[in-house]
Amino acid sequence: MTNTLLCPTRTFDALPFIRRAESGYIRHLPTLTYCLVEYDRAHYSDALFQRFSQPFPTALANAVAKRRAEYLASRYCGQVLLEQAQAASTVIGTHDRVPQWPSGWRGSISHSDRYALVAIAPESTGLMPGIDIEQWQPEIMLETADMFASPDEQKLLSALTLPYPQALLTLFSAKESLYKSQWPEVRRYFDFQAAKVTYVDEVEQRFTLTLTETLTPKLKCGTDFNGSYTLLNDAVITCIG
Structure with a gap:
């Protein structure tokens, strides 16, 4: 790829x-x-x-x-x-x-x-970089999926051509990238449920995360963040700018 x-x-x-x-x-x-x-x-x-x-x-x-x-x-x-x-x-x-x-x-x-x-x-x-790299751990992803992916997100990921454990890891990484990107604005912990994946383009390797709660006056529920991912040997990399 x-x-x-x-x-x-x-x-x-x-x-x-x-x-x-x-x-x-x-x-x-x-x-x-x-x-x-x-x-x-x-x-x-x-x-x-x-x-x-x-x-x-x-x-x-x-x-x-x-x-x-x-x-x-x-x-x-x-x-x-x-x-x-x-x-x-x-x-x-x-x-x-x-x-x-x-x-x-x-x-x-x-x-x-x-x-x-x-x-x-x-x-x-004006960019707020968020980047993350995660190494493959399919068993752990399958065991812990409910901790970072909602039923709707799991349904969306299971419909992709990407192997399901890799899709889960990509989502996990994407949410980590979002957290790193928005930390300077939010300045407090927010968990995986604060955003959900709403779109994945496997050809362009792009995704959209949408906030499910309001984090700050500027970051309201429904705000979209677009990012990209790539597969690297035994790892996945995601980035949000």
Whole structure:
């Protein structure tokens, strides 16, 4: 299947920790740039923070190696994008577990056991990036579907040609992207039932999520959000701008 989401313009690595990396732009939102890396947790060490010129946050002092590795891989992605954009700072801070972007920038971070993914855009574009990557876990999706997909949503997904577990994972990821996109506006937790999938175009790999409740005066029940998805080896990526 053709990738209708990511448009890579550069590939590179930082072996042995960063096995492969690419950067480019989102096809339907060219001002939204991304960096995707495949990293190897077995080659993580704390010394890599210095190698990548990233501060070691105190919040990771008691974290396990897995958490440190995924944090560093995602910050490396952000650093690559901010350097390419010639931003004044290439360091993404953290406050209450929420990324703090350099002045003038908005972004979104996601990671899994193998991948880290970041998308950024200048604030001047008006975009509110939300991006997510999830690795295949069909059994878990089938077992937990009722937690994030309503009966109507499950009916819609089951009618797609996409295998049902993959369709469920795509919906799960899409709602994660929505949450990340709208967090700067909502600034509070809202669950999976706050939006529902109302449209999926399998040819263009596009979807629409519609709010089922009012989140803020600007984000009223019935508001639509359009996004895209793509399948990547053993994972799915979704993006809302």
